Amino acid sequence: MNRSRFDFVVGLFVAIGLLAMVFMALKVGNLASFDSGSGYALEARFDNIGGLKVRAPVKSAGVVVGRVESVGLDKETFEAVVRLRIVSDYRFSKDTIASILTSGLLGEQYVGLESGGDPVYLAQGDRVGKTQSAMILEKLISQFLFSKAAETPAKAP
C-alpha cells in the first residue's frame, strides 16, 4: 500500500472515532440539552431534602429548567442549603415556591419551582423564600398511624 492510501484509511478511522465521541457526547450524554456552567444561581433552604442529590433536575411545570448545583447544611439553623443553577432563559418571580418532589412512586427526587404573581424576578444569588420540604415516607406513615390511634380510643381489655 502506498503512502496516500495509508493516510486515507487512517484519516477515515480517526474520523469514525471522533464521530463516535461526538455521538457519545450529544446523543448518549446531555451536552446539548444543558450546559452546567451557564445560567444563574438561586438558593433555597429546606427543613429536609430527603434524597435530593447534586445534579438532580430542577423542574417547573414538568419542564427541566436547571440542575441542583450543591447541597449543604447551614451550621447555625440546621437547614439544608440547596444551590440551584437555572438556565438564563427562564425567570421566576420573587414569590416562587420551591418544593422537593418525587417523580413517580419510587423515582428520583427533583426540585419543583412554582412561579407566583410578583412582577419582580429572582436574580443571581437570590434566595427562594417559600419552600416545601421533602415528604418522608416514615413520617407520613407514623402521622397516619397516630391519627388513626387518636380516632379510635383503645378498648379496655
Add this chain to the structure above:
Amino acid sequence: MMASIEALGRFFTSRLERLGLAARFSGAVFLVLWVSIRRATLIIRELYFSGVRSLSIIAVSGLFVGMVLAVQGYEVLQRYGSSESLGVIVALSLVRELGPVVTALLFAGRASSAVTAEIALMRATEQLAAMDMMAVDPLSRVVAPRFLAAVLSMPLLAAIFTSAGICGAWIIGVKLIGIDDGAFWSQMQANVDVRIDVLNGLLKSIVFGTAVGLISVFEGYFAVPTSEGIASATTRTVVISSLSVLLLDLVLTVMMFRGLS
C-alpha cells in the same frame, strides 16, 4: 532449605530488576516521544496496523456486547416494571466500564501481541542492532511510533465500541422488544453525564492505551532472541496487559466514581 530461600530471593530480585528495567525503558521512550511525533508517516503506518485493522473486531464485539446487555438488562428490569431504563443501564455500563476495558482487552489480543512479535523478531534477526550501527535510534524509529499508535487509537476504538454497543442495545430494545424510542434516548441523556461519565471513560481508555502500548513494546524489545523467546514474549504481553488493564480499571474506578452519589 538454603537453596529454597535462595531461589525465593532470586525470584524476587529478578522480578524487581525487570520492573526497574521497564521503568527505565518507559522513561527512555517518553524522552524520544517528541522526536517521534514529528515523523508522522511512521505513526500513521502503525495507526493503520494497530487501529484500523482492529476496527472490525471492535465494532462487531461492541454490537454484540450491547445486544447481550439489552437482552439481560430487559429481563431484570421488566420484573420491576421499569424497562424504559434499559437505555440508562446499557449506556452507563458501556461508557464507564465495558467500552474502555473490553476494548483494551481486545486490543491487547489483536494488536499488542502483533507489535511484540514484530519487535521481538526484529531483535532476533538483529535488525535493531543494524539500526544502531547506522546511527538510527531504534527507540524513536521502531518503539515510539508503535507506543504512540496504541495511545492514540485506544480512545477512538473505545468510543467506537461504546457507540456500536448502544446501537446494538437500541436494535434489541427498541426494534425487537418494543421499548419506547423516546424514553430509551431521553432517559439515557438525562442520566449520562458528559463530564463524569463520557470524559472519565475516555480518560480510562487513554490510560489503558498507555499501559498496553508500553507493555507490548517492552516485552518485544527485551524478548529473548529465540523462537521460544518470541512466543513467550507474545504470551506475556497478552497476559500482563490484560491483568494490568483490569487492575488499573479497579484503581481508576475507585478514584473516579467513588463518593459521587
